[in-house]
Amino acid sequence: MMGPAVVVSSRQLPAFDGVEILLWSTLRLFEEQALRHYRHWAVHFADDAKRSHVAMVQSAAPSWEAFEQSTLQRPMRELLDASESIADERQLLIVQGLVYERVRDVIYRTIESSQGASLPTRQIAGAGRAVSAEIARRSLELLRAGLDASGPLFGPFVEHSDEVLHKLDAVGECVDEMFGERFGLRFSDVVGEFVADLVPACVELGMDRRKVMGHLAGALMGL
Amino acid sequence: MEQSSIAVSSQLPADEVLSMERLMGLAVFGEKVAARTYALMAELKPEYGLLLREFASMEGRHGTWFHEASKQNSFVPDRKFADNELGYLLAQVDGYRADRDFDALAVLQGFIVECLAISTYDPFVEAAKKYDAMSDCFQAALDEERYHVDWITRYLRLRFFDAEDELLALVQRVNVQGIDCVGGTLMNITDNLQTVGLSGADCAGTMADEYTQLLQSVGVPQREATKNIVSLFMPVMRKYRRGEKTK
Numbered sequence: 001m002m003g004p005a006v007v008v009s010s011r012q013l014p015a016f017d018g019v020e021i022l023l024w025s026t027l028r029l030f031e032e033q034a035l036r037h038y039r040h041w042a043v044h045f046a047d048d049a050k051r052s053h054v055a056m057v058q059s060a061a062p063s064w065e066a067f068e069q070s071t072l073q074r075p076m077r078e079l080l081d082a083s084e085s086i087a088d089e090r091q092l093l094i095v096q097g098l099v100y101e102r103v104r105d106v107i108y109r110t111i112e113s114s115q116g117a118s119l120p121t122r123q124i125a126g127a128g129r130a131v132s133a134e135i136a137r138r139s140l141e142l143l144r145a146g147l148d149a150s151g152p153l154f155g156p157f158v159e160h161s162d163e164v165l166h167k168l169d170a171v172g173e174c175v176d177e178m179f180g181e182r183f184g185l186r187f188s189d190v191v192g193e194f195v196a197d198l199v200p201a202c203v204e205l206g207m208d209r210r211k212v213m214g215h216l217a218g219a220l221m222g223l
Numbered sequence: 224m225e226q227s228s229i230a231v232s233s234q235l236p237a238d239e240v241l242s243m244e245r246l247m248g249l250a251v252f253g254e255k256v257a258a259r260t261y262a263l264m265a266e267l268k269p270e271y272g273l274l275l276r277e278f279a280s281m282e283g284r285h286g287t288w289f290h291e292a293s294k295q296n297s298f299v300p301d302r303k304f305a306d307n308e309l310g311y312l313l314a315q316v317d318g319y320r321a322d323r324d325f326d327a328l329a330v331l332q333g334f335i336v337e338c339l340a341i342s343t344y345d346p347f348v349e350a351a352k353k354y355d356a357m358s359d360c361f362q363a364a365l366d367e368e369r370y371h372v373d374w375i376t377r378y379l380r381l382r383f384f385d386a387e388d389e390l391l392a393l394v395q396r397v398n399v400q401g402i403d404c405v406g407g408t409l410m411n412i413t414d415n416l417q418t419v420g421l422s423g424a425d426c427a428g429t430m431a432d433e434y435t436q437l438l439q440s441v442g443v444p445q446r447e448a449t450k451n452i453v454s455l456f457m458p459v460m461r462k463y464r465r466g467e468k469t470k
Contacts (some may be wrong), residue, residue, distance in 0.1 A: 187457065192457070200445070220457070220464070
C-alpha cells in the first residue's frame with residue numbers, strides 16, 4: 001500500500017542530484033504538455049491539484065541543461081510531438097486520460113516506492129500518482145458517458161494511440177538505461193502494469209479485449 | 224473448394240513459398256516436440272499416463288497431417304529453421320524433466336506452447352483455404368489442442384486449489400524462459416505470418432490474451448497475469464521492432 005500522497009512545497013525542495021533532475025525534467029515535459037492540453041480542452045482537469053503538481057515538478061527540474069544533453073531528449077520530444085496536436089475533447093481523453101495519465105500513474109507508483117529515490121522525489125511522485133490516477137478515473141467516466149453520442153471507441157482509440165505507443169517504446173529504451181538500476185524503473189515493467197490497467201478500462205468502454213491486445217502488440221512491435 | 228482456386232507452390236511468389244515452408248516446418252516439428260513433451264509428462268505422472276500418451280499420439284498425428292498437407296502443396300517444411308526455433312524449447316523441457324517438474328511442464332506445454340499453436344492455427348484455418356487440404360487439418364488440430372488445454376486447465380485448478388500464491392510463483396518461474404522462448408518464436412515468424420495473410424500483431428495479441436485468460440481460469444488474478452505476461456513479452460517485441468532475431 002502506498003503512503004499518503006503529500007507534502008512538500010516547492011520552497012522546501014532540496015537540491016536534487018543529476019539523475020533525479022533528469023528524471024524530473026523528463027516528467028516536467030510530459031506534465032507541461034498535459035496541462036497545456038487540459039487548459040485548452042478540459043479546464044476541469046487543469047485544477048488546483050494538477051497545477052500545483054506541475055509547479056512542483058517544475059521546481060524539481062528548474063533547468064533543461066541536463067535533459068538537453070541526455071539521450072532521452074530526442075525520443076521524448078518525438079513522443080510529445082506525436083501527441084501535441086489534439087483535435088477534440090475525445091482525442092484528449094484518449095491520449096492524455098486513457099493512455100498518458102496511466103503511464104504517469106505507473107511511473108509515479110514505481111518511483112514512490114523506490115528505495116533509490118530521495119524522500120522528496122518519492123513525495124512528489126506520490127502526489128503525482130494521486131493526481132494522475134484521479135484524472136485517469138474521471139477520463140474513463142467521461143468517455144463512458146459519451147459512448148452513446150460518440151459511437152464505438154475502438155477505432156478512435158487505435159487512431160489516436162498508435163503513434164503515441166509506438167514512440168513510447170523508444171523513450172523506454174533510454175528510461176531503462178538511465179533510471180532502471182537507480183529507481184527500479186524498467187520499461188517492460190511499466191508497460192506490463194500499464195497494459196494491466198488499460199485493458200480492463202478499454203473493455204469497460206465496450207472494446208473487444210482481444211482486439212485491444214492485438215492493437216497494443218502491433219503498436220509496440222512497430223507494425 | 225474448386226480446384227482452380229487452389230494455389231500451387233510453383234506458381235506462388237518466392238517469399239510466400241519461403242514463409243509457408245518455415246511455418247510448416249515449425250508446425251510439423253513443433254507438433255513432434257509437443258508429442259515428446261506429453262510423453263515425458265506421462266512418465267512423470269503414471270496416474271495420468273494413459274491420457275497423456277494419447278495426447279502425445281494426437282500431437283504426433285498433427286505433425287503427420289501437416290507433413291502430408293505440405294507435400295500435397297509441394298512445400299518442403301524447413302527443418303533447419305524449425306530446429307533453430309525449437310532447440311531453446313527442448314532445453315527448457317529437458318530441464319523440467321530432469322527436475323521431475325510435472326507442473327512446470329504442464330504450464331509450458333499445456334498453456335504457453337498450446338497458446339502459440341491456437342493463436343496461429345485459428346486464423347490460419349481461414350487463410351489456408353487457398354492451399355489444398357490445408358485448412359481442414361489445421362481445424363482438426365486446433366480442436367484437439369483446445370481439448371488438451373481444457374484438461375491442463377482442470378488439472379491445474381485441482382492441483383492448486385486454494386494455493387494461489389504457489390501457482391503464481393510457478394507461473395512466474397516458467398514464464399521467464401517460456402515467454403522469451405515461445406514469444407520469441409512468434410516474433411521470429413511474424414513476417415512469415417504476414418506474408419501468408421495473417422496479422423502478426425493479432426497473433427501476438429491473441430497469444431498474450433489467450434494465455435492471460437487461461438491463467439485467470441486457474442486462479443491467477445487477471446491483473447497479475449497480464450502484468451507478468453506483457454512485461455516478459457516486451458523485450459522480444461522490442462527485438463522484433465529493431466529487426467533483431469530473438470534467438
